[in-house]
Amino acid sequence: MLLTAQPLDPIAFELGPITVFWYGILIGLGALLGYLLVNREMKKRGLPEDMLADLLIFALPAAIIGARIYYVIFRWEQFADNPMRAFAIWEGGLAIHGALIASVITGLIFAKVKKVSFWKLADIAAPGILLGQAVGRWGNFMNQEVYGGEVSRSFLEGMMLPDFIIEQMFINGSYHHPTFLYESVWNLLGVALLLYLRRWNLRRGEMFLTYVIYYSVARLFIEGIRTDYLLIFGTLRTAQVLSIILIIGSIILIIYRRKTGLADKRYLDD
Template sequence: MKEVLFSIGPFTVYGYGFMIAIGVVAAFLVGMYREKKYAVGDDQIFSLGIWCLVGGWLAAKVLFVITELPAIVADPEWFLTTLSSGFVVYGGLIGGILTGYVFCRIKKLSFLKYFDLVMPSIALAQAFGRLGCLMAGCCYGKETAGAFHIIFPADCGYAPGGVPLIPTQLISSAANFLNFFALLFLARRTKSDGQVGGLYLIFYSIGRFIIECFRDDPRGSVGPLSTSQFIAIFMLIAGIAIFVYCGKKFPKTEEQAKET
C-alpha cells in the first residue's frame, strides 16, 4: 500500500490517482495504435476518449450517489469527503459506452468498429486502476486464513489493518489484464463488428460477479447480491445478445476479416 507517493510543497501525488493516470494514458496509446494499424477511422480515437472519460466519470459518480443515497441522506457532509474517490465502475462503463455512441452518431462514425477498438483499452485501464485500489486500500477482500493474503497497515484509511485479507484488488487487476490480452487475441478471430465489445462485457461481468463474492468493503446491495453483481447479470445478458446479434447482422467480408 502506498496512499501518498510523494509531495512537492502543496502538491501531493496519490498512488490511486497515479495508477488511474497510467491506465488512462496506456488506454489512449493502445487505442490510437490500433486505430492506425487497422485503419478504423481518421484519428478520432483521442476525441472519442475524452468524451467517454467525461461521460463515464459523471455516470460513475451518479451511480455511486444512487447506491449510497441512504448514507448521504443520513450524513450529507460524508458525501463531500468522497468527491474524489466515490465512484461505481459499472456506472463509468455504461456512461462511457453511451457517450461513445452519441459521439459516433454526431461524427457519423461506425459505432461498432470503435466499440471493438476501445473496449480492450478499457480493460487495460481497469487493470491499472485496480492496482490503484491496492495502493489506496479500498475495494478490499474478506479476512482469510489462507496463505494468499495481504495485510494493510493499522492506520489504513479504508481496509482493516493488521489482519490478513483476500487480495481482491490484485485478483481484479490480473483478471482485467487477462481480459485485455484475450480481447486483443480474439479481435483477429471474431466474424463481425461489435463482437469484441460484446466479449468484453461477457468476460468482465463474469469476472466481476465472482470477485464480488470475496470482497468485504461497504457496498450497496440488491437483495442477496451486491449492486455490482446485480448489474453484472444484465451486462452479461447484454454482452451475449450483442455478440450473437452482431454475428448474424453484421458479418465481416473475407477482405475485412484479413484486415483485422
C-alpha cells in the first residue's frame, strides 16, 4: 500500500503553452468566495457597490506580492542560486502573514484616499478573509506542502479522512499530519464565529482584531506541528513569533481604543 500511494496531479489542465495549476485555482476560488461574502455585507452597511472591487484591484496584487516577498526573505537559501525562481508562485510558497501585512497597508491607504473608516472596512472584510484562507489552504494540499510531522496511516484513518487526503499525505516515504486541513477547518469555524459576532454589534475594529487573535492562536499551535516552517534568527519559528506579537498587540489595541474613545462606534452603526 505504501508503494502504490500516488500524489494528486498539481496541474489542473493545459491550454497549449499555458499550464493551469490547482494551487492557483484554489487560491482564486478562495478569493472569489471571500469577495462574494464581503460584498454582500458591504451593501448592507451602506457602502458603494463598487468600493470592494476598487479595493481588490490594489489589495489582491499587493497580497500576492507581499506573501511571496515574505516567503522568499525567510527561505532565501532556496532562491540564492536561481533568483528567477522567486517568481514561480505556482510552485507554492505564499506566506499568509506577508499577504495580511500587505493587505492591511493597502487597506489603510485606500481608506484614507476614499475618506472611509479603515476599521469599518476591516470589520466587514474579516469573515471573507478567513473564508479565503480556509479554501486557499487546499491549494497547499494539492502541492503537498503545509504538512506536519510523521504519523501512521492508522492515525489518519482514525480521523475518518477520505483516502484521497490520506494518500496525498504520503510524502517522502511516510505519512504526515494534514496541518493544512487543521487550519482550514479552524478557519471555517472562525467564519461562523465572526458571522455570529456580527449580531453582538461589537465596537468598531473589534471584529477584525478578533479575527487576528483567532487566527493567530491557531497558527501558534499548528506551526509547532509543521515541518515546512520559516525561521527567524535561525532558531525561532517566524509564524509563532509573529502570532504571539499579533495576539498581544491586538489585545492592547482593543483596550487602548476603548479607553481613548476611538472605539465608541459599533459595527451596526450607520
